[in-house]
Amino acid sequence: MAELADAYGSGPYGATRGGSSPLVSNLLDDQTPVGCNVSRKLTHMQLRLYIHIGLWCALFAVFLAFAIPIVGPALVENQIGPAEVNRSIDAYILALTGIEHGSEKLPDVFSRLPKAGPLIIVVRKDDSQSEFLGMMIGYVSWPREIKLIKLATPTAEKELAGINPDSISGLVFCLVDPPAWLGKPIRLGSSIFLVPLPKTG
DSSP, rough: OOOHHHHHHBBBBBSSSSSHHHHHHHHHHHHHHHHHHHHHHHHHHHHHHHHHHHHHHHHHHHHHHHHHHHHHHHHHTOOTTTTHHHHHHHHHHHHHHOTTTTHHHHHHTTSSSOOOEOOOOOOOOOOOHHHHHHHHHHHHHHTTTTEEEEEESSOOHHHHHOOOOOEEEEEEEEOOOHHHHHHOOEOOOSSSEEEEEOOOO
């Protein structure tokens, strides 16, 4: 009977018949901290995720706050991309030559020249205004082939003497007087002259 009491009552393997086993109690006590640790880790991960999302939202809000005042008016006035670039070129050409809407008018004039051969743009070397105007003419002439000649002297006699008229589509002089032997030039502005060379063939 003593052995039965040890099995079902108090003894080395159990507490009382109606009580709980110490082994079961210890097992539950060991699992309780593990569950709490997992819960804390999940909460910590969720908190980091919320902070991360909140930080990116804040950065995006700051970006919009700075971008909207700049991009908004440009979108409304349609001043983004090539339109804005052409507007700047128009302002430079107007200041240097007096031609309004030069980015539209000059390409229209050049389109009437022969397609074969490059368009020769003659500028003065070491003259910033002449060189800058030549670059503007080259830009608005795209995709036509362009060749830039920089003169070291006020006249273009020597540099142009060896040019074959059949190999080029025309000559544009920027703040340079065309040689008289080229014939009467076409004045495009206060400082631009166009000489469309006739083909000999």
